[in-house]
Amino acid sequence: xYAVIETGGKQYRVAPGDTLQVExxxxxxxxxxxxxxxxxxxxxxxxxxxxxxAATAKVTASIAKxxxxxxELVFKFKRKKQYKKTIGHxxxxxxxxxxxxxx
Numbered sequence: 001x002y003a004v005i006e007t008g009g010k011q012y013r014v015a016p017g018d019t020l021q022v023e024x025x026x027x028x029x030x031x032x033x034x035x036x037x038x039x040x041x042x043x044x045x046x047x048x049x050x051x052x053x054a055a056t057a058k059v060t061a062s063i064a065k066x067x068x069x070x071x072e073l074v075f076k077f078k079r080k081k082q083y084k085k086t087i088g089h090x091x092x093x094x095x096x097x098x099x100x101x102x103x
Contacts, residue, residue: 024092
């Protein structure tokens with residue numbers, strides 16, 4: 001069984017036992033989460049539930065840890081103008097572990 005959930009403006013395909021990093025969510029490590037925005041649910045029999053049938057489904061997860069991702073470097077450059085600028089960014093991330101999918 002799997003589900004497609006939406007969090008942080010992105011969509012993720014998850015199954016029970018999966019661990020993934022998403023944009024920062026509120027809560028401490030070990031806290032329980034419930035994703036109500038379920039876009040699709042794939043059952044064990046191969047059936048795909050979408051729309052109103054998937055809207056009633058819920059995905060429960062727990063927060064494994066809070067942290068920050070790798071540094072992303074942004075380099076700005078304009079030729080013939082001697083303009084060079086390097087800036088970096090580290091995104092706050094939450095690592096979650098999917099517990100179960102209730103369809």
